[in-house]
Amino acid sequence: xxxxxxxxxxxxxxxxxxxxxxxxxxxxxxxxxxxxxxxxxxxxxxxxxxxxxxxxxxxxxxxxxxxxxxxxxxxxxxxxxxxxxxxxxxxxxxxxxxxxxxxxxxxxxxxxxxxxxxxxxxxxxxxxxxxxxxxxxxxxxxxxxxxxxxxxxxxxxxxxxxxxxxxxxxxxxxxxxxxxxxxxxxxxxxxxxxxxxxxxxxxxxxxxxxxxxxxxxxxxxxxxxxxxxxxxxxxxxxxxxxxx
Amino acid sequence: xxxxxxxxxxxxxxxxxxxxxxxxxxxxxxxxxxxxxxxxxxxxxxxxxxxxxxxxxxxxxxxxxxxxxxxxxxxxxxxxxxxxxxxxxxxxxxxxxxxxxxxxxxxxxxxxxxxxxxxxxxxxxxxxxxxxxxxxxxxxxxxxxxxxxxxxxxxxxxxxxxxxxxxxxxxxxxxxxxxxxxxxxxxxxxxxxxxxxxxxxxxxxxxxxxxxxxxxxxxxxxxxxxxxxxxxxxxxxxxxxxxx
Numbered sequence: 001x002x003x004x005x006x007x008x009x010x011x012x013x014x015x016x017x018x019x020x021x022x023x024x025x026x027x028x029x030x031x032x033x034x035x036x037x038x039x040x041x042x043x044x045x046x047x048x049x050x051x052x053x054x055x056x057x058x059x060x061x062x063x064x065x066x067x068x069x070x071x072x073x074x075x076x077x078x079x080x081x082x083x084x085x086x087x088x089x090x091x092x093x094x095x096x097x098x099x100x101x102x103x104x105x106x107x108x109x110x111x112x113x114x115x116x117x118x119x120x121x122x123x124x125x126x127x128x129x130x131x132x133x134x135x136x137x138x139x140x141x142x143x144x145x146x147x148x149x150x151x152x153x154x155x156x157x158x159x160x161x162x163x164x165x166x167x168x169x170x171x172x173x174x175x176x177x178x179x180x181x182x183x184x185x186x187x188x189x190x191x192x193x194x195x196x197x198x199x200x201x202x203x204x205x206x207x208x209x210x211x212x213x214x215x216x217x218x219x220x221x222x223x224x225x226x227x228x229x230x231x232x233x234x235x236x237x238x239x240x241x242x243x244x
Numbered sequence: 245x246x247x248x249x250x251x252x253x254x255x256x257x258x259x260x261x262x263x264x265x266x267x268x269x270x271x272x273x274x275x276x277x278x279x280x281x282x283x284x285x286x287x288x289x290x291x292x293x294x295x296x297x298x299x300x301x302x303x304x305x306x307x308x309x310x311x312x313x314x315x316x317x318x319x320x321x322x323x324x325x326x327x328x329x330x331x332x333x334x335x336x337x338x339x340x341x342x343x344x345x346x347x348x349x350x351x352x353x354x355x356x357x358x359x360x361x362x363x364x365x366x367x368x369x370x371x372x373x374x375x376x377x378x379x380x381x382x383x384x385x386x387x388x389x390x391x392x393x394x395x396x397x398x399x400x401x402x403x404x405x406x407x408x409x410x411x412x413x414x415x416x417x418x419x420x421x422x423x424x425x426x427x428x429x430x431x432x433x434x435x436x437x438x439x440x441x442x443x444x445x446x447x448x449x450x451x452x453x454x455x456x457x458x459x460x461x462x463x464x465x466x467x468x469x470x471x472x473x474x475x476x477x478x479x480x481x482x483x484x485x486x487x488x
Contacts, residue, residue: 016265084364090372093482109365113355120328121353128334132376141487149400156396238337243385
């Protein structure tokens with residue numbers, strides 16, 4: 001008997017940002033698989049087994065989920081935000097490609113509110129014009145490629161959302177990114193630091209690139225860099241619909 | 245008495261992708277304001293006035309919403325998808341900037357599932373690595389800027405989501421965009437056409453850039469162009485987490 005696998009996004013943190021589609025998948029699941037703080041967001045109940053694992057074991061976790069589904073489980077892999085944005089969906093498809101024995105497992109991806117859009121909503125509408133999303137983690141790509149993309153995005157006047165800006169293991173990358181952006185966009189460009197958005201620890205702060213410091217971000221922060229027209233109106237920050 | 249204004253995203257179409265936060269705001273609203281097909285998604289009920297308007301009158305609509313809120317209404321401006329992505333949030337802040345008499349109106353933006361993420365979820369995970377979102381409508385920006393951003397995004401090997409690819413009024417732009425992408429990315433690059441995603445009219449099709457034709461898109465389509473590593477596994481399309 002083959003079960004099914006759903007890869008679901010829990011949104012940025014607030015329970016009222018979990019879609020009904022995801023809530024229903026969780027209510028019907030036999031197994032929930034994910035990084036432990038996300039699995040902890042799914043309450044225990046009879047008939048549900050929670051499989052929590054540490055960070056950086058995404059492929060092992062994906063293979064476990066495929067295996068449980070192949071054995072008949074109704075399995076939900078949980079990600080924060082949206083599973084297709086720097087999260088578990090790609091890892092599951094990588095695991096599937098490496099393990100053709102799971103080809104018959106039905107897989108659905110259930111979208112969620114990704115961090116940059118929750119952060120943008122709290123700030124106003126800084127991503128209201130063309131924008132890019134860049135993962136600053138260099139675990140899986142060379143730093144030179146990150147710099148190339150940052151420069152291309154800034155030179156073409158995209159607004160930019162930066163995921164995973166800074167970790168204890170590599171504090172210097174984000175400082176270099178800020179330097180590159182300051183050089184390309186000038187010191188007056190607005191930048192929003194959104195930490196732990198929609199959770200009790202939420203902190204949203206908008207400054208200029210000239211005022212921005214690497215210490216303003218950690219791994220729970222998403223950073224939104226405006227385009228050349230991004231401006232303030234009262235407490236809000238937004239990018240106009242017209243190009244500047 | 246001052247009311248309040250919420251700018252809410254209804255998601256791409258399916259009711260089970262409307263967040264509880266947005267559902268609650270709609271349940272408490274005295275006025276719903278928006279483009280008529282989106283307003284039509286909010287059922288009539290006693291105590292609710294629905295203000296539907298045509299496309300391309302975003303600033304008038306935003307001003308009406310601010311005015312209703314300033315007079316004490318609990319007003320919800322509705323957008324499809326996410327209100328901060330090529331939708332009403334920027335228009336409301338533009339209207340606010342032009343009308344300081346509304347500065348005291350409390351404004352909240354309530355995020356939603358934007359079309360590109362719903363489309364990516366249906367296809368697999370084609371936006372699983374760094375990506376850009378570009379609005380191909382040249383109503384509010386010169387076509388030369390669109391081409392510059394397309395080229396910058398393609399040359400830096402971003403995946404790309406194209407919103408508003410094609411309208412009857414300007415069918416030639418999307419053909420030019422496809423030509424530019426084919427030239428920059430080569431004919432083998434995967435591209436997903438996602439029409440009316442999560443509605444009964446949904447149609448998802450992935451082809452190569454060599455096979456892509458302008459007629460495959462209309463204004464209800466979002467187009468997802470893969471990066472150089474985007475590939476198929478079974479029926480799914482995904483971008484690996486590692487750079488190619």
